[in-house]
Amino acid sequence: MASIESKDIHKIIVACDAGMGSSVMLAGQLRKALKGQDIEVTHIPVNAIPADADVVLCHAGLAARARASAPDTVLIPFQIFIGDPAVTGLISTIKNGGTIHG
Template sequence: MVTIDGANVKKLIVACDAGMGSSIMLATTLKKQLKNSGVTVEHSAVHEIPADADVVVTQNNLAARAREAAGEGTPVIPFQLFMGDPAVARVVEAIQNGTSIEV
């Protein structure tokens, strides 16, 4: 397990591969949810995850590739639902409240 300290997250990446637009919608939603938290939310291809990412959220089937691209120590949160996924909601809540969660 990895601990995410929500107070220290400055850059959240939504990583995708399909190019269908769903992940861009998720990134837009997360930007709105986190706009008062001082967190930058960016969309990235799974093979181009920036080195300065603090946390990455991606579809379940891309999680292994995202872990390789993000590097050791960067938490990768897999999700199933583009909107309303509990795993993503926990990360957002931790960032908003400045709390820690184990993932």
């Protein structure tokens, strides 16, 4: 399992699959929540996660594919696109400092 200190996070990827717009919405929410943190947040297809991603967020149903695409990157799977504890926990740890595991 990979880990990263919150101060070392500069790029968060929201990995998507179906193109329904949910990942775009979540990426926008993250950008707003992390405003002023100097962290790039973008949405990208799960099979095209870039090597410079520090943290990858994806729906739990895509976790195996995301792990295969970015095996050494912190992966945070979530169940729901709005208000998921995994996402709110990530935001809190980034803002307050700490280590993120995934």
